[in-house]
Amino acid sequence: MARRAKPETTLDAELADLPPELRWREWMGRVEAVIFAASEPVTREVLARVVGRDCNLDLLIADIRDELRGRPYELVTVAGGWRHRTRKAFADAIHAAAGSAPAVRPLSRSESLVLMAIAYFQPIARAELSEFFGKEVSRDLIAGLRALGVIAAGPRSPRPGAPYAFVTTKTFLAQFGFESLRDLPDIEMLEDAGLLGKEKILAGEFPGGFAAAGDGDEGDDRPDAAPEPGGL
Incomplete structure (x- = not known):
């Protein structure tokens, strides 16, 4: 028995019938929702699928970031795309609530x-x-x-x-x-x-950024791991 083809979803990216302000707000919501739902950084090419051709994504991202000021999470640019990330100040609270150690192992x-x-x-x-x-x-x-x-x-x-x-x-x-x-x-x-x-x-002197242990949440407070005899 032949499988039924999944119906294609047609999304109105242009939203030409909406007033400019409402159109911009809808684009902001779409972009933030796509980034929120993704498990990895979302690229410009992916986000361009849900907004109009004349949408300036950089300005849109800037407006989303402004709205997130004071929130416990932020929108960051990493690995060629955008992703949501909890702010460093809340790392201890997140780990305490989960009852577990950080998911990313600190580097020796x-x-x-x-x-x-x-x-x-x-x-x-x-x-x-x-x-x-x-x-x-x-x-x-x-x-x-x-x-x-x-x-x-x-x-x-x-x-x-x-x-x-x-x-x-x-x-x-x-x-x-x-x-x-x-x-x-x-x-x-x-x-x-x-x-x-x-x-x-x-001597272990690292330029800025390399002391980080993982995803910007917290540093490595462990004692230095002992190297193997004669090696690293």
């Missing part, structure tokens, strides 16, 4: 160091990371970062054996609050200002 110092190096020098293979730090970067540490979804296998390295090089992911951007990799603190400017260099990285 070793993980933060390796993740920062991957973010700045990607694509980069594990052997290259080991050379950079002067000690072996363990497979377990790389596996842990992959399990968290903040890095993934990228192109093959030209080194003997053609190992995979690693790159950061959209999850990395979302958890650290970056819209794109262009939002990373400029490494050359940091080096010129004496705020970043290999010695500082090895």
